[in-house]
Amino acid sequence: MTILKSADALRAKKVSSLELTNDTLEKIGRENPRLNAFITVTADVARARASAMDAELAHGVDRGPLHGIPFAHKDIVYTKGVRTTGGMKIFENFVPDHDADIAISLERAGTVMVGKTNLHECAYGITSTNPHFGAVRNPWDTDRIPGGSSGGSGAAVAAGILPLATGTDTGGSIRIPASFCGITGLKPTFGRISKRGVMPLGWTMDHMGPMTKTVRDCALAFHAMGGPSTDLSSTDIRGLRIGLPLNYYFDRLDLEVSESVRTAVQTAAALGARIIDIKVPDIDALNVIGRVLLLAEATTVHLENLLTRRADFGSDVVTLLDQGRLIRGSDYVDAQRLRRIYIREFSKLWSEVDCIFTPTTPTPAPKIGQTTMNVGGVDEDTRLATTRLMRAINVLGIPALSIPCGFTKSGLPIGLQILGAPRAEETILRVGAAIEDATSVVGRRP
Amino acid sequence: MTDWKKTAAALDPPIPEPDVEKLLPVMDALEAAFRPLQRSLTAESDVWTGPEDAA
Numbered sequence A: 001m002t003i004l005k006s007a008d009a010l011r012a013k014k015v016s017s018l019e020l021t022n023d024t025l026e027k028i029g030r031e032n033p034r035l036n037a038f039i040t041v042t043a044d045v046a047r048a049r050a051s052a053m054d055a056e057l058a059h060g061v062d063r064g065p066l067h068g069i070p071f072a073h074k075d076i077v078y079t080k081g082v083r084t085t086g087g088m089k090i091f092e093n094f095v096p097d098h099d100a101d102i103a104i105s106l107e108r109a110g111t112v113m114v115g116k117t118n119l120h121e122c123a124y125g126i127t128s129t130n131p132h133f134g135a136v137r138n139p140w141d142t143d144r145i146p147g148g149s150s151g152g153s154g155a156a157v158a159a160g161i162l163p164l165a166t167g168t169d170t171g172g173s174i175r176i177p178a179s180f181c182g183i184t185g186l187k188p189t190f191g192r193i194s195k196r197g198v199m200p201l202g203w204t205m206d207h208m209g210p211m212t213k214t215v216r217d218c219a220l221a222f223h224a225m226g227g228p229s230t231d232l233s234s235t236d237i238r239g240l241r242i243g244l245p246l247n248y249y250f251d252r253l254d255l256e257v258s259e260s261v262r263t264a265v266q267t268a269a270a271l272g273a274r275i276i277d278i279k280v281p282d283i284d285a286l287n288v289i290g291r292v293l294l295l296a297e298a299t300t301v302h303l304e305n306l307l308t309r310r311a312d313f314g315s316d317v318v319t320l321l322d323q324g325r326l327i328r329g330s331d332y333v334d335a336q337r338l339r340r341i342y343i344r345e346f347s348k349l350w351s352e353v354d355c356i357f358t359p360t361t362p363t364p365a366p367k368i369g370q371t372t373m374n375v376g377g378v379d380e381d382t383r384l385a386t387t388r389l390m391r392a393i394n395v396l397g398i399p400a401l402s403i404p405c406g407f408t409k410s411g412l413p414i415g416l417q418i419l420g421a422p423r424a425e426e427t428i429l430r431v432g433a434a435i436e437d438a439t440s441v442v443g444r445r446p
Numbered sequence B: 001m002t003d004w005k006k007t008a009a010a011l012d013p014p015i016p017e018p019d020v021e022k023l024l025p026v027m028d029a030l031e032a033a034f035r036p037l038q039r040s041l042t043a044e045s046d047v048w049t050g051p052e053d054a055a
Helices: A003-011 A017-035 A043-058 A101-108 A151-158 A175-181 A215-224 A255-270 A283-308 A315-325 A329-351 A382-387 A391-396 A425-438 B004-010 B017-039
Strands: A038-041 A070-074 A112-117 A164-169 A184-187 A207-212 A241-245 A274-278 A355-359 A372-375 A378-381 A400-407 A413-420
Touching: A003 A017, A003 A215, A017 A038, A017 A043, A017 A070, A017 A112, A017 A151, A038 A151, A043 A112, A070 A101, A070 A151, A101 A112, A112 A151, A151 A164, A151 A175, A151 A207, A164 A184, A175 A184, A175 A400, A175 A413, A184 A215, A184 A425, A207 A215, A215 A400, A215 A425, A241 A255, A255 A274, A255 A355, A255 A400, A255 A413, A255 A425, A283 A315, A283 A329, A283 A391, A283 B017, A315 B017, A329 A391, A329 B017, A355 A425, A372 A382, A378 A382, A400 A425, A413 A425, B004 B017
Parallel strands: A070 A112, A070 A164, A241 A274, A241 A355
Antiparallel strands: A038 A112, A164 A207, A184 A207, A184 A400, A355 A413, A372 A378, A400 A413
16 A cells, blocks of 8 residues: 555544554565565564554644654664664664754654665665575566665565655665565655765765655655655646657667667657657766765775675675775765766756656666576676666766656656756655656556 | 776775675776776866855
């Protein structure tokens, strides 16, 4: 059930928060052995919290649409008294003494936390094949990755266990699992949602955001996390200018991905949007800048542990952290100087269009353990291929929404990425809701 | 191009030798892509300091 439907049912007294929570816990018990989406489940605390939320509603205290709704935090968000591992062996017994800002915001909104979701180790990767807590599996095909790093959040929402989970996105970590799992994920504008109390990976590119089944739920959760309220009562997009990149984003894609995204473009046009061909600045350059920045920042975050507890990291993460040790300070600063130039260059596009449509990922979900993939006749490293349409957006800091826009013949979800100008989350959520309303993609279940 | 083996060995502590080999192709490719961008910078190119720089 979506947040909206659950909220209506709660207020109509057709269901209680405790019943929703017990149902969620039962689904975790049934699905988690198959998906490994959760590292920690907080059943007793969740039941007590749900009862308290029911009592509030019974006494006329209504905190809004998320009141009494079960959800989960990515296990990188500090939760007071509940262990927060970051998917790392080093933090396997770490229990924070305070909540992250986002945990406080969602608690104030009345949510019921049922647990913490599995992720790629320290959020530094796209597979969520975690060497310490096990591989998360994609509910659409359990031989495949759910994407990452917020893979547990993506798998849990896609499997219908929860209507909401939190995610972080430093190079696609919300949008990639949203694409591979067939759900909605919003990476807001840089700095819009507080990161205080969330384990960092790259300070200048980390973003917090919601992962939900539908766009309307995503808008509600974004507001509860500290974002502005979004009015989606009307999803009229007539006259809206949608940019369609002529360069880069459609150059090398899985054919079914390309077809689905172009169908979404046609849907938007049929709804009255104006489709405008655009040329985007050098995305390859932005990706290179982003890699230099992230290598240096992530290694700085984890340097002490890398030097003292190297064997406690997975081999893929160690390799990336070692690469970061080789980045010169002057190269890092130059990458930040280049970033400013490209941000200004990209921002000129917003005088031509209101949003931009691209694929989220060039392919559907790869198999677990697949290290290379052939995309459009070219063999690519799976991590670099999967982040190729993502990373630049973190460098730019602009908002990006991923929604499901179709399925492959083999039944794997395909994601549409909608980019907006800084602080234009309302626009991309409105376009996403319009596309969602006009298609039947969201109704499909694994 | 940077001699990554030499750089890795000079770090304190150095990156373990068996692990350095697998870094080389990635670092070479990254450097080959980054240096031309770097050369486009001018004395007026200021550093990014936050979201307001996008304005």
